[in-house]
Amino acid sequence: MSSFGGRMREYPWLSIDRFDRENLRARAYFLSHCHKDHMKGLRAPSLKRRLECSLKVHLYCSPVTKELLLTSPKYKFWEHRIVALEVETPTQISLLDEASGEKEDIVVTLLPAGHCPGSVMFLFQGQNGTVLYTGDFRLAKGEAARMELLHSGTRVKDIQSVYLDTTFCDPRFYQIPSREECLNGILELVRSWITLSRYHVVWLNCKAAYGYEYLFTNLSEELGVKVHVNKLDMFKNMPEILYHVTTDRHTQIHACRHPRVALWICPEMEPFTYNWCQPSTMWFGERTRKTNIIVRTGESSYRACFSFHSSYSEVCTMVFASGMNTSIIFPLSRLFSKLKSSSLINLSSYGSCSIILIIFVALF
DNA sequence: GCGATCAGTT
DNA sequence: CACAACTGATCGC
Numbered sequence: 001m002s003s004f005g006g007r008m009r010e011y012p013w014l015s016i017d018r019f020d021r022e023n024l025r026a027r028a029y030f031l032s033h034c035h036k037d038h039m040k041g042l043r044a045p046s047l048k049r050r051l052e053c054s055l056k057v058h059l060y061c062s063p064v065t066k067e068l069l070l071t072s073p074k075y076k077f078w079e080h081r082i083v084a085l086e087v088e089t090p091t092q093i094s095l096l097d098e099a100s101g102e103k104e105d106i107v108v109t110l111l112p113a114g115h116c117p118g119s120v121m122f123l124f125q126g127q128n129g130t131v132l133y134t135g136d137f138r139l140a141k142g143e144a145a146r147m148e149l150l151h152s153g154t155r156v157k158d159i160q161s162v163y164l165d166t167t168f169c170d171p172r173f174y175q176i177p178s179r180e181e182c183l184n185g186i187l188e189l190v191r192s193w194i195t196l197s198r199y200h201v202v203w204l205n206c207k208a209a210y211g212y213e214y215l216f217t218n219l220s221e222e223l224g225v226k227v228h229v230n231k232l233d234m235f236k237n238m239p240e241i242l243y244h245v246t247t248d249r250h251t252q253i254h255a256c257r258h259p260r261v262a263l264w265i266c267p268e269m270e271p272f273t274y275n276w277c278q279p280s281t282m283w284f285g286e287r288t289r290k291t292n293i294i295v296r297t298g299e300s301s302y303r304a305c306f307s308f309h310s311s312y313s314e315v316c317t318m319v320f321a322s323g324m325n326t327s328i329i330f331p332l333s334r335l336f337s338k339l340k341s342s343s344l345i346n347l348s349s350y351g352s353c354s355i356i357l358i359i360f361v362a363l364f
Numbered sequence: 365g366c367g368a369t370c371a372g373t374t
Numbered sequence: 375c376a377c378a379a380c381t382g383a384t385c386g387c
Contacts, residue, residue, distance in 0.1 A: 001378090037379060044367080136378090167377070207374055208379050309378080333377080353377085356374070 001037050004332045008163060010128040011106065013095065016163075017135065019047050027095040030108075031061040032135030033119035034068040034210055043074050051081055056096050058083045062110055064118030064238070068210065071234040085110050087120060088149055109149050113137035115308050116211035117241070123149065123159075132322050133163040134332070138310050140178060144321035156323035164319065166331040167309040168353070176311035176353060177293050183218055185293030186304045186357070190219055193359045194252040201265065204255040205356040211308045212255065212355070213241050219253055220244035228254040228265070266362040300359045307353040 006018025007026075015026035020041030023029075032038060041047055051057060061069070063084040069075050070082070085091050090109045097103070106126035113119040115136040122133045132150075144150065150157055168176065177185075190202050204227075206212045216227040217240065226246040235242040249256070249265050258264040293305045310318060319329065 035379065170376095172376095205374070211379095354374090 001040065002332045004163060004330070008124075008131055008133065008161065008330075010131050010161060011124060011126065013097070014106075014124070016122065016133055020044065024050055026057070027097060028057065028093060029059040030122055030133075031059060031065055031069070032113065032122065032133070033116050034065050035116065035136070035208065038135070043077075048077055051077070054098060056098070057081065060085055060093070060108065062087055062118045062120045065120070066118075067237055068118055068234050087112055088147075090125075090149065111147055111149060114139050114143070116208070117213055117238070118210075123157075129160040130157055131161045131163070132159050134165050134318070136165045136167070136309060136332075137318070138179070138308055139314060139318060141314060141317045144318045147321070150321060150323075156321070159323045159326050161328045161330065162319060162322050162326050163330045163332055164315065165309060166315065166333045168307070168311050169315045169331070169333075171312055173353075174312045176307050176314075177305050179214075182293055182305050182307075183215060186215065186306070186355070187219060187222055189294050189302060189304070189357065190253065191223060194223065194225065197361075198252065199361050201252045201254060201360060201362045203261055203265065203358040203360075204253070205358065206255050206257070208308070212306075215306070215355075216253075216255060217241060217244045223253070225252050227251070228256050230256050230258075261358075297356075302357045302359070303354050304357060305353060306355040309353070 002017065004017065006015040006020075006023040008014065008016070013025075013027040014030065015023035015028075016030040017032055017038040018040055019029065023041065024046055031042070059078060059082045061082065061084065063086070066082050066084040070079055085108065087110045090107050092105055092107050095104050095106060104127065106124055109123040109125075110120040111123060113121045113135055115138055119135060119137070121135055121137060124131050124133070150159075193200050193202055204212070204215070213235075216229075220226050221244065226244055226248075228249050228251050229245045229247065232242060232245050232247060235245065245255075254261070254265055256264065295303050297303050319326065
């Protein structure tokens, strides 16, 4: 859960990624991406009642986030109240205060956040200044600096506050291998195993609902093997993902989730022991100067670096890109405040920055 | 039967 | 160790 309560000091009548408590009185709602810890209260009866009474209240998000959200019947009641905004298209929104009838316009721009499908950052411009809410993001060095909408003319916009994803905003996470490096490391490990025979399979132990899709599509594209997942109806309108995933377990790459995954993939394994070591911890960081992307953690298990969040240096360049005029930075994660006093520590582990791969021989 | 909260998992 | 993102168990209505 983010430490962010949902409201920004400049625009307290907007609520972002939080939908409980005081947020029940917001004039407009924003959802940066479709992860549960950013959706607290979004399907609560109290908010549902509010929507029924306040017909002018809407939820703003990207088209992909809308699609993912409405795949779950639990959120269907939002259907006609969601406004999908195109990414990188400044949009004016009129906000009405129901009590006073007072109206105010604000311009919001969605910027791609690189965290998971549909994830965006929100840039708000209005009477109380320009503020940037990053949500969760993974942007490589320079990606934010290249975003034209953060600039006016040749200069960075005068952003007075940044509400920042501070998950890895700590010198211990100074550098995390790039998306491409991690992808390639995983690709070669998977390739080396599944080319041994058609019975050699890999299971990717994915913990979040969304965020691994670019891994799946790249593995499938490169290896010509579709990835087995539990459900794919959420991707029904995303052909570029849909093409690379399958619910057919007769494939060599699995990302399905099931208490006894091996049996589900291959019931014939029941009488056999399939012992793999569940890795407890893995250390990335300063200890291994040359950062290993893949580390063997057991007989048939590996841990690979894979992060949905920017490293410390990437966060720093993000802050720099949002302008030197920015005077206030509000952390969105808990870690930041705890670590303000901590000095540089030369070891780090990050569970949330990795994916576990299990390799084994299936018997079908 | 539902949601909110806690306790565990990776 | 922490972390994010999630499950599942339990409690209260």
